[in-house]
Amino acid sequence: MDVHDLTRRLKEKSHSKIVLLVADGLGGLPMEPGGKTELETARHPNLDQLAERGTLGLLHPVLPGVTPGSGPGHLGIFGYDPLKYEIGRGALEATGVGFHLTENDVAVRGNYCTLDGDGNITDRRAGRIPTEESAPLAKRLNAVKIAGVELFVEPVKEHRFVLVMRGEGLGGNVLDTDPQSTGVPPLAPKATDPESRRTAEIASEFIAKAHEILKHEPKANGLTLRGFAPKPKLPSYEEVYGLRAAAIAVYPMYRGLAHLVGMTVLGHPQTFPEQVALLKESWEKYDFFFLHFKYTDSTGEDGNFEAKVKRIEELDAAIPEIAALDPSVLVVTADHSTPSKLKSHSWHPVPVLLSSETCRPDTCRSFTENAATLGGLGHFEAKYLMLLALAHAGRLAKYGA
Amino acid sequence: MDVHDLTRRLKEKSHSKIVLLVADGLGGLPMEPGGKTELETARHPNLDQLAERGTLGLLHPVLPGVTPGSGPGHLGIFGYDPLKYEIGRGALEATGVGFHLTENDVAVRGNYCTLDGDGNITDRRAGRIPTEESAPLAKRLNAVKIAGVELFVEPVKEHRFVLVMRGEGLGGNVLDTDPQSTGVPPLAPKATDPESRRTAEIASEFIAKAHEILKHEPKANGLTLRGFAPKPKLPSYEEVYGLRAAAIAVYPMYRGLAHLVGMTVLGHPQTFPEQVALLKESWEKYDFFFLHFKYTDSTGEDGNFEAKVKRIEELDAAIPEIAALDPSVLVVTADHSTPSKLKSHSWHPVPVLLSSETCRPDTCRSFTENAATLGGLGHFEAKYLMLLALAHAGRLAKYGA
Numbered sequence: 001m002d003v004h005d006l007t008r009r010l011k012e013k014s015h016s017k018i019v020l021l022v023a024d025g026l027g028g029l030p031m032e033p034g035g036k037t038e039l040e041t042a043r044h045p046n047l048d049q050l051a052e053r054g055t056l057g058l059l060h061p062v063l064p065g066v067t068p069g070s071g072p073g074h075l076g077i078f079g080y081d082p083l084k085y086e087i088g089r090g091a092l093e094a095t096g097v098g099f100h101l102t103e104n105d106v107a108v109r110g111n112y113c114t115l116d117g118d119g120n121i122t123d124r125r126a127g128r129i130p131t132e133e134s135a136p137l138a139k140r141l142n143a144v145k146i147a148g149v150e151l152f153v154e155p156v157k158e159h160r161f162v163l164v165m166r167g168e169g170l171g172g173n174v175l176d177t178d179p180q181s182t183g184v185p186p187l188a189p190k191a192t193d194p195e196s197r198r199t200a201e202i203a204s205e206f207i208a209k210a211h212e213i214l215k216h217e218p219k220a221n222g223l224t225l226r227g228f229a230p231k232p233k234l235p236s237y238e239e240v241y242g243l244r245a246a247a248i249a250v251y252p253m254y255r256g257l258a259h260l261v262g263m264t265v266l267g268h269p270q271t272f273p274e275q276v277a278l279l280k281e282s283w284e285k286y287d288f289f290f291l292h293f294k295y296t297d298s299t300g301e302d303g304n305f306e307a308k309v310k311r312i313e314e315l316d317a318a319i320p321e322i323a324a325l326d327p328s329v330l331v332v333t334a335d336h337s338t339p340s341k342l343k344s345h346s347w348h349p350v351p352v353l354l355s356s357e358t359c360r361p362d363t364c365r366s367f368t369e370n371a372a373t374l375g376g377l378g379h380f381e382a383k384y385l386m387l388l389a390l391a392h393a394g395r396l397a398k399y400g401a
Numbered sequence: 402m403d404v405h406d407l408t409r410r411l412k413e414k415s416h417s418k419i420v421l422l423v424a425d426g427l428g429g430l431p432m433e434p435g436g437k438t439e440l441e442t443a444r445h446p447n448l449d450q451l452a453e454r455g456t457l458g459l460l461h462p463v464l465p466g467v468t469p470g471s472g473p474g475h476l477g478i479f480g481y482d483p484l485k486y487e488i489g490r491g492a493l494e495a496t497g498v499g500f501h502l503t504e505n506d507v508a509v510r511g512n513y514c515t516l517d518g519d520g521n522i523t524d525r526r527a528g529r530i531p532t533e534e535s536a537p538l539a540k541r542l543n544a545v546k547i548a549g550v551e552l553f554v555e556p557v558k559e560h561r562f563v564l565v566m567r568g569e570g571l572g573g574n575v576l577d578t579d580p581q582s583t584g585v586p587p588l589a590p591k592a593t594d595p596e597s598r599r600t601a602e603i604a605s606e607f608i609a610k611a612h613e614i615l616k617h618e619p620k621a622n623g624l625t626l627r628g629f630a631p632k633p634k635l636p637s638y639e640e641v642y643g644l645r646a647a648a649i650a651v652y653p654m655y656r657g658l659a660h661l662v663g664m665t666v667l668g669h670p671q672t673f674p675e676q677v678a679l680l681k682e683s684w685e686k687y688d689f690f691f692l693h694f695k696y697t698d699s700t701g702e703d704g705n706f707e708a709k710v711k712r713i714e715e716l717d718a719a720i721p722e723i724a725a726l727d728p729s730v731l732v733v734t735a736d737h738s739t740p741s742k743l744k745s746h747s748w749h750p751v752p753v754l755l756s757s758e759t760c761r762p763d764t765c766r767s768f769t770e771n772a773a774t775l776g777g778l779g780h781f782e783a784k785y786l787m788l789l790a791l792a793h794a795g796r797l798a799k800y801g802a
Contacts, residue, residue: 033762037761064778064779064781065791065793066788067792067797067798067799068801069800070802093802342759348761369761
């Protein structure tokens with residue numbers, strides 16, 4: 001049985017509030033054998049106090065050994081089985097630039113490329129042109145019009161852009177036009193099912209008109225399209241949990257992911273203190289708050305152990321302000337580990353801390369990976385986290401009589 | 402989603418090496434309340450050193466409480482869901498005598514029996530005739546020829562043998578001919594689906610011709626057939642993990658199981674030092690090595706606690722030689738527990754130790770069941786072990802963007 005088949009049946013009304021604080025990439029590793037992780041090195045008295053009152057555990061974002069991208073990492077802690085729900089590459093790219101997809105959209109990742117006089121690709125990434133040069137191109141491509149369909153072109157970094165086609169009955173099963181090699185022309189878009197034929201036709205027409213617009217560009221005089229994908233069919237937080245959910249995030253990717261599961265994306269905060277201020281302002285209007293702290297991931301990706309430690313201490317300093325709102329359930333966890341040692345996402349399980357009045361205390365007195373290893377929540381797949389949050393919030397009825 | 406659907410998608414090339422050292426039946430129990438297990442009693446400084454640097458956990462070979470045979474026990478740690486893949490009894494028996502089954506084979510377990518003048522069974526096991534008497538009979542039965550099919554008869558212990566039929570389109574769904582009682586004749590082979598009719602006909606013809614050959618035997622003048630089974634359809638290590646895998650085992654059963662998942666079975670070692678020597682010689686040629694240490698199981702089966710302790714110490718002494726090869730990932734675990742106290746396989750979870758440079762250290766300082774209970778890997782189903790090994794070996798790409 002899917003987790004949501006259960007929550008749909010058991011969800012109950014309540015005035016309780018749940019805060020899910022996601023410290024992106026929080027889990028870490030020691031830099032040297034015998035050393036400490038970032039979380040073990042940082043001083044975080046407020047998180048430790050929560051740990052003492054609450055219950056700890058370790059989460060597998062997907063399965064033991066599986067490193068998730070941001071999409072599956074967040075779907076898991078949102079309670080969506082990341083092996084059941086997949087977000088296509090085009091849809092994730094659109095989400096990442098903050099584009100809100102609708103049911104009628106097919107999104108595609110685009111690359112500018114360089115074509116020679118015969119139309120063959122000489123550079124698949126158009127010399128990795130800088131964003132300052134590529135962003136205006138996206139604006140110009142927005143001039144392309146095709147009858148019966150709306151088109152949106154959004155700039156991404158360097159040689160990348162996103163194309164969204166909006167119209168009735170557009171299938172998402174179209175093959176990439178990137179031939180993955182140079183000296184040959186881009187491939188024509190090809191549908192792999194009848195429902196996607198119209199999508200392929202629109203893509204062909206777009207490419208022809210775009211090439212006309214780009215033909216005098218020195219580097220970016222062509223383009224390829226990859227990862228055609230419709231909006232993923234994710235049931236909403238309201239429907240599966242009965243929660244009025246809000247997301248408070250700075251970066252477009254996480255705002256987009258929250259939007260995909262039906263959360264209301266609040267304001268345009270630029271810093272964590274602004275996020276916390278927004279949380280306070282919106283406290284009465286929602287049942288559930290997803291609060292995203294990006295900086296533990298970005299410092300980990302940079303391989304900057306000391307900076308990650310500092311960011312953890314910064315997060316810790318904000319805890320009293322959040323706890324003062326007296327949420328029924330406060331969960332602090334991560335979507336995946338990003339050890340500074342590896343400079344990338346990793347498969348290592350992430351610590352989770354759940355604080356509520358109904359916690360059974362465990363032996364944990366601090367919030368660290370090693371403490372969490374022995375925590376009362378045990379080790380479990382992230383997709384079960386929302387069941388625990390709902391239960392402690394008094395929002396999950398008894399199963400069976 | 403099956404684990405292999407994931408590994409097929411995410412597997413990556415690497416020059417890393419993985420060693421899976423299986424100490425068969427390693428998990429144990431104290432003989433007396435308040436006592437220690439075999440692993441807790443043995444001195445194993447080298448394994449303890451690995452434990453200090455690596456991460457520990459407990460594996461459920463199948464599910465909590467389920468005692469596996471050698472087949473499911475190994476399938477689990479090889480990463481094959483033992484509840485999805487079943488090895489039919491005939492196929493396991495053939496595997497156990499080192500017979501390499503092909504796609505066109507159906508294997509059956511045979512028992513010699515004693516028939517009276519009316520053809521009724523008087524002894525279902527032919528007085529458990531000794532192997533010295535039964536082995537020559539298998540050789541004689543190899544003289545049986547049937548048009549359109551190849552037959553192989555292999556001796557097993559005492560009153561047992563294996564029959565393999567090789568031919569096109571032979572189904573494996575034929576009922577046992579052993580009536581499970583005396584005073585009645587053996588049953589005729591009966592197919593339960595159209596695809597297995599030809600198999601049943603061949604079996605009938607084999608029985609008639611075999612009875613002719615055996616008719617003057619004082620005890621073994623008849624036979625019954627049980628557990629008809631084709632070669633199990635197991636995807637190969639190469640296909641699901643992208644690993645060139647080698648098996649180094651003394652006993653036919655484990656050599657056979659490794660062969661079934663597409664490992665190359667190396668040499669004919671007779672002792673563990675010979676196995677380790679073979680590992681060194683073959684180091685450059687493979688990505689993955691399954692090294693099987695039998696003696697922790699056989700001493701456990703004998704109920705010989707002291708002998709099992711000694712065997713563990715013998716294993717420990719070989720660890721530095723293996724570690725000196727500097728594998729990217731060294732896993733030490735078992736296919737199941739074989740507590741001397743029970744003199745049999747058991748359901749108790751088995752300790753697992755994973756050592757690599759990307760381990761998150763836990764609090765474990767020794768390799769024992771009790772330390773493993775608190776280890777950083779937690780308690781998990783054996784089928785996930787290969788995901789962890791691949792991740793630590795840098796052979797598993799990120800899931801989703």
